[in-house]
Amino acid sequence: MMSKIIVRGGQRLSGRVRIHGAKNAVLPIIAASILGTEGESVIHDAPPLDDVIVINKVLESLGVKIEYKDETIRVNARNITTCEAAYELVRKMRASFLVMGPLLARMGQARISLPGGCAIGTRPIDQHLKGFEAMGAEIELGQGFIEARVSGRLKGAKVYLDVASVGATENIMMAATLAEGTTTIENAAKEPEIVDLANYLNAMGAKIRGAGTGLIRIDGVERLRGAVHTVIPDRIEAGTYMIAAAITGSDLYIEGAIGDHLRPVISKMQEMGVHITEDENGLRVYTDRPLRSVDVKTLPYPGFPTDMQSQMMALLLTADGTSIVTETVFENRFMHVEQFVNMNAQIKVDGRAAVISGGTKLRGAKVCATDLRAGAALVLAALAAEGETEITGIHHIERGYVDIAAKLRMVGADVQMVTAEAEEPEEQPISIFAVSPSLA
Ligand SMILES: CC(=O)N[C@H]1[C@@H](OP(=O)(O)OP(=O)(O)OC[C@H]2O[C@@H](n3ccc(=O)[nH]c3=O)[C@H](O)[C@@H]2O)O[C@H](CO)[C@@H](O)[C@@H]1O
Ligand SMILES: C=C(OP(=O)(O)O)C(=O)O
Numbered sequence: 001m002m003s004k005i006i007v008r009g010g011q012r013l014s015g016r017v018r019i020h021g022a023k024n025a026v027l028p029i030i031a032a033s034i035l036g037t038e039g040e041s042v043i044h045d046a047p048p049l050d051d052v053i054v055i056n057k058v059l060e061s062l063g064v065k066i067e068y069k070d071e072t073i074r075v076n077a078r079n080i081t082t083c084e085a086a087y088e089l090v091r092k093m094r095a096s097f098l099v100m101g102p103l104l105a106r107m108g109q110a111r112i113s114l115p116g117g118c119a120i121g122t123r124p125i126d127q128h129l130k131g132f133e134a135m136g137a138e139i140e141l142g143q144g145f146i147e148a149r150v151s152g153r154l155k156g157a158k159v160y161l162d163v164a165s166v167g168a169t170e171n172i173m174m175a176a177t178l179a180e181g182t183t184t185i186e187n188a189a190k191e192p193e194i195v196d197l198a199n200y201l202n203a204m205g206a207k208i209r210g211a212g213t214g215l216i217r218i219d220g221v222e223r224l225r226g227a228v229h230t231v232i233p234d235r236i237e238a239g240t241y242m243i244a245a246a247i248t249g250s251d252l253y254i255e256g257a258i259g260d261h262l263r264p265v266i267s268k269m270q271e272m273g274v275h276i277t278e279d280e281n282g283l284r285v286y287t288d289r290p291l292r293s294v295d296v297k298t299l300p301y302p303g304f305p306t307d308m309q310s311q312m313m314a315l316l317l318t319a320d321g322t323s324i325v326t327e328t329v330f331e332n333r334f335m336h337v338e339q340f341v342n343m344n345a346q347i348k349v350d351g352r353a354a355v356i357s358g359g360t361k362l363r364g365a366k367v368c369a370t371d372l373r374a375g376a377a378l379v380l381a382a383l384a385a386e387g388e389t390e391i392t393g394i395h396h397i398e399r400g401y402v403d404i405a406a407k408l409r410m411v412g413a414d415v416q417m418v419t420a421e422a423e424e425p426e427e428q429p430i431s432i433f434a435v436s437p438s439l440a
Contacts, residue, residue, distance in 0.1 A: 001420045005391040005405055007382035008414040009364060013250035015411040017241045019257055019282075020402045021045030021071065021231035023052070024307075025193040027095045028170040029200050029231065030055045033075040034064065034102035035177060036204055039226035041075040043200075046231060051399045054093045058085050062099070075226065080107060087113035087144070093399075097125060098167065101175035104137055104148045111147040123330075131159045131172035135179055156181030156220055164189040164300045169216070170197055177206040179220035188216045191301040192261045196232045203227035235261040236307045237401060240376050242266075242285045243311045244408065246274045247318055247384045251286035252411060259283055264304040268294055268312065272319055293321035293358050298329050310336040310377035317345045318384050319358040326353045336374035339367040343381055343389065361386060369393035372400045379404060383413055 026046050033041040046052055048071065056066045056073070063081030067074040083103050090096040090112055103110035125146075129139050132148050134157035140147045156179045159172055169189040174197075176183035188194070190212055198211030204227040207219040238257035245252035246269060259266060259278040266276050266283075272291045277284045293316060298306040306329035316323040317340060327333050334354055337347050342365045346357040364387030369375025375397035382389035391397075394417070397404060405417040 001418075002392050003394050003420045004418050005379060005394050005397070006416045006418060007364075007379060007385075007389045007391070009362070009383055009385040009387065009389065011248065011383070011413050013245060013248050013252055013408070013411040013413055016253040016255050017407055017411060018255045019233045019238045019241070020047035022193060022196070022234040022236075023047060023049055023400050024166070024191075024234075024236070025196040026052055026231045027055050028098050028174070028193065028197045029229065030059065030073065030075070031098040031102055032174050032197060032201055032204070033226065034059065034062070034077050034080065034099060035106055035174065035201070035224045036075070036077045036226040037106070037223050038078070041073075041077070041204070041226035042228045043073040043075065044071065044228070044230040045233075046071055046073045047234065047402050049399060049402060050395070051093055051095065054089060055096065058089045058096050058099055061086055061089060062103070077226070083107045083109045084111040085113065090114065094123065095167070097128070098171055098174070100128065100146075100148060101132070101171035101173075104132060104150065105154055105175045105178040108151065109147070109149045111145055113145045125168070127161050127163060127165045127168035128171045131161075131168060131185070132175060134159050135175060135183065153220075154179035156183040156218070158184050158186070160186040161188065163187075164214070166191050166194065169194055173198065173208065173211070173216060173218060174201065176218035176220060177201055177208070177224060178222070179218070181220055183218045183220070185216040185218075186214065188214055189300055190214060192232055192235060192258075200227060200229040203229055232261070233258055236305065236373070238262060238283070239265045239305070239308045240311050240380070240401070241407070242269065242276070242283065243315050243380050244383060244413075245285040246272075246287050246291070247315050247380050248413075249287050251284070253282055253284050255282040257283045263302060265308055265312075268296055268304060269315070272315070291315070291319040293319045293323040293356070295324045295326075297326040300329065306330055306333060307373050309333060310373045311380055313337075313340070313347075313354065313356060314377045314380040314384075316356045316358055317360070317362060317381060321358055323356045323358060324353055325356065328352060335370040336377050339370070339374065339378055340381060342367050343385055345381070363387060364389040366390045366392075369396045372396045376401060376404070379408070379415070383408070
């Protein structure tokens, strides 16, 4: 039997949903803890997610000591015993590549084992490598691995990113903390998770200014030590529950959500006619009328997040009129469309745009989560659908949502998780390992 989530749609929701710490902030922060040669790091609000367990294992495989209890991770990185991240772990999660910058900066070398064969797809790492090379590293791309080496310390450099990549900004920023001299990252990504990482690195003793703007300046220091840090709340988890409220015509308080991190999502939902009020502890989301269609285009922060695109599309399916959703960040992030269509949605995809004819009655169906946010979007659509929806492929959802079924049940949804024994998650597509975008 396969694990699945079963949703019976049509329930009104009410109450509070507590938001966990941000997956996309905690992953680079755990990777960054490799840089601490003295003391211990204590990372609070680390969400209990599969991805967090994987990155912890990657660090443990390098010799780092990790204790993870009650959403707090203690990291002791005094002894690093190998500079190689093994394929068995890296294959489970693309974000494992974030250990490259810290390892290279601290140890002068890093080797990430990768699947052999040709690299295809849309998540290249050329910008990460360009940054490391600018800082004096030599990169070798072998059969089944990428290796970076530098003799002595990395050197501060001026790095211009061709695309404002979140991962490249993080990897280069981490590497630059221990470089000799000053590094600037131009066209840096501005996501809140980058600010959170910079705050943690600065608490470790780094000198980073400008995180959250397009120009980050890092003055290298000789060593970093462990630090205490609390991870920011997950804006994508918060956005997902905001849509759960709107799609069911309900009233929910999203506890811990930071409005400032959610501006584009709040604005678009308000344009649709959803009511959203903010206070210092979170957001209240409620609706009392039919929703209007809107057009949405994903962009790097502070634009509309690609990680909310599929959930927003679920909401647009229930609005009156036609909406156009344009995905500009990733080339192939419309896998949920086919699944929505199985639920009686009317959507046409034309290249990077999806045209949604809202207002058709969604019907429960057997559908499959093809990736993390696509899976979350199916749960949302199912909450609004007539009858029962069965969602398989839920290991994708569990990468990024803590107890999604239980959290929704607590506010009145009819959602059950049926767990099968020992299901080995499939590999992530090897596409992140496309070294240059032209291979994509
Ligand atoms: C763990 C984590 O934080 N994941 C997030 C991170 O992924 P990730 O850091 O992988 O995403 P990037 O910001 O790097 O990717 C954005 C775009 O840049 C391109 N690119 C990226 C790197 C590179 O070297 N060359 C290149 O061309 C990618 O193909 C993509 O089109 O940001 C994405 C964009 O907000 C989110 O969807 C992911 O949830
Ligand atoms: C795409 C995502 O994550 P990752 O970059 O880890 O695949 C996401 O969080 O939506």
